[in-house]
Amino acid sequence: MKYVIIGNSTAAVGCIEGLRQIDKTSPIAVVSVEKYHTYSRPLISYLLAGKTTERKMKYRPESFYKDNGCKLIAGKSVIKIEPDKKAITLSDGKSLGYDKLLFAAGSTPFVPPIKGLDEVTHKYTFMSLDDAKALEQAIAKDCRVLILGAGLIGLKCAEGINKKVQSVTVIDMAQHILPSILDAAGAEVVKSHIEKKGIRFVLSDSVQEFQGNSAVLAIGKTLDFDLLVIAVGVRPNIHLLKEIGAKTVRGIVTDCYGQTSLPSIYAAGDCTESVDVSTGENRVLALLPNAYIQGECAGIHMAGGNKPYDKAIPMNAIGFFGLHVLTAGSYDGEEYITKSAGVYKRIVVKDNHLVGFILIGDGARAGIYTHLIKDRIPLDTVDFELIKDKPQLIAFSQSARSKMLGGVAR
Ligand SMILES: Cc1cc2nc3c(=O)[nH]c(=O)nc-3n(C[C@H](O)[C@H](O)[C@H](O)COP(=O)(O)OP(=O)(O)OC[C@H]3O[C@@H](n4cnc5c(N)ncnc54)[C@H](O)[C@@H]3O)c2cc1C
Numbered sequence: 001m002k003y004v005i006i007g008n009s010t011a012a013v014g015c016i017e018g019l020r021q022i023d024k025t026s027p028i029a030v031v032s033v034e035k036y037h038t039y040s041r042p043l044i045s046y047l048l049a050g051k052t053t054e055r056k057m058k059y060r061p062e063s064f065y066k067d068n069g070c071k072l073i074a075g076k077s078v079i080k081i082e083p084d085k086k087a088i089t090l091s092d093g094k095s096l097g098y099d100k101l102l103f104a105a106g107s108t109p110f111v112p113p114i115k116g117l118d119e120v121t122h123k124y125t126f127m128s129l130d131d132a133k134a135l136e137q138a139i140a141k142d143c144r145v146l147i148l149g150a151g152l153i154g155l156k157c158a159e160g161i162n163k164k165v166q167s168v169t170v171i172d173m174a175q176h177i178l179p180s181i182l183d184a185a186g187a188e189v190v191k192s193h194i195e196k197k198g199i200r201f202v203l204s205d206s207v208q209e210f211q212g213n214s215a216v217l218a219i220g221k222t223l224d225f226d227l228l229v230i231a232v233g234v235r236p237n238i239h240l241l242k243e244i245g246a247k248t249v250r251g252i253v254t255d256c257y258g259q260t261s262l263p264s265i266y267a268a269g270d271c272t273e274s275v276d277v278s279t280g281e282n283r284v285l286a287l288l289p290n291a292y293i294q295g296e297c298a299g300i301h302m303a304g305g306n307k308p309y310d311k312a313i314p315m316n317a318i319g320f321f322g323l324h325v326l327t328a329g330s331y332d333g334e335e336y337i338t339k340s341a342g343v344y345k346r347i348v349v350k351d352n353h354l355v356g357f358i359l360i361g362d363g364a365r366a367g368i369y370t371h372l373i374k375d376r377i378p379l380d381t382v383d384f385e386l387i388k389d390k391p392q393l394i395a396f397s398q399s400a401r402s403k404m405l406g407g408v409a410r
Contacts, residue, residue: 002097003303007032009291010292014294045059077090102302103268114207137348142177151178152181155170186346206218210228246262249283274294294309323360344359
């Protein structure tokens with residue numbers, strides 16, 4: 001059996017580790033555009049802030065590929081997949097045959113078509129180690145940075161560079177920051193925490209046009225800057241599979257084993273869609289734990305094993321300047337909100353199930369909420385009044401506790 005993996009990040013690592021749970025010997029080739037050993041992508045902002053090093057960012061030890069019998073072909077992209085021949089073509093013209101293929105090509109930053117953007121000389125995206133290195137080279141103490149996008153990537157970039165530049169302004173057309181994961185009240189708590197670090201926000205506004213290093217806003221004002229970071233979202237890399245007829249919507253459609261609609265071709269990670277069990281709908285869940293588990297389940301299935309992944313939910317555990325933000329599931333339902341200084345908690349219930357939560361400033365035992373959502377535990381089987389305020393195991397029945405603790409609960 002010959003395995004080939006396209007991509008060398010979280011989903012690829014999950015796949016390698018999944019394959020090796022079943023098949024200890026067959027060769028694995030890993031092809032990656034990025035020329036690096038696999039690294040933890042979320043750490044690029046910590047690298048910029050000087051809180052980690054390239055060595056410490058490695059997602060797996062130096063010996064990972066050797067230990068797992070993998071050949072890493074780094075610095076080359078895959079430009080064609082030929083399912084009939086079971087072969088892929090690399091950017092250097094070489095081809096590689098496979099018996100089972102995993103497509104784990106992640107996503108690409110979206111660059112909006114704004115008038116004058118092409119003429120902005122110092123503009124960057126923030127997705128990769130190379131992006132972080134380029135930004136590090138470009139910034140200086142007297143630099144005024146404008147970041148387009150107040151989502152997770154824009155804010156992590158702001159945190160990474162804040163101490164190294166004169167000013168950071170973040171602009172977003174949304175009414176509040178982190179619009180895809182927070183509600184307005186939660187976002188306000190995070191925003192005021194970030195503002196205390198000197199970062200400025202311009203919300204409910206957008207750049208209509210760039211005139212050199214000036215951004216002309218919809219409300220008519222202009223914002224001058226020296227360096228621009230574009231962080232308005234990402235698009236799943238689907239085109240290589242789409243052009244050979246794989247089923248795609250926003251992302252590549254797979255089943256719970258990572259199989260695409262094409263024989264012997266699997267996909268995992270940010271380039272795919274998963275069923276969100278908190279809503280029952282298919283969506284792209286561009287999150288690290290999701291990418292790993294999808295990759296692992298795909299690897300196990302590619303090697304003949306069986307581990308379905310059917311518990312995906314959107315889930316974030318992030319920190320901004322030391323403030324912890326945990327979110328999961330959906331916010332459509334009956335809500336219970338508690339607030340105190342620097343702390344915000346919202347839990348959402350629908351049809352006798354917990355479907356989502358936002359925890360800011362206090363995420364203690366959030367795992368219990370996550371378990372309730374992922375395992376679709378009916379709330380009338382637990383002491384929900386207790387759990388609502390403080391998640392704790394005692395709220396579960398003895399048999400449920402025993403199951404959760406591997407048979408040791410009394
Ligand atoms: C700044 C930042 C902060 C983040 N913070 C968090 C966080 O706090 N929590 C969280 O859950 N997630 C976070 N994420 C998201 C997380 O990093 C991703 O969900 C995860 O990396 C997805 O892994 P993946 O393997 O699917 O794809 P990716 O990590 O995107 O890797 C895909 C790889 O495939 C390569 N590739 C693409 N096309 C080809 C081709 N044709 N040939 C060969 N190689 C190719 C790419 O170059 C890339 O190396 C963050 C992301 C960023 C950028």
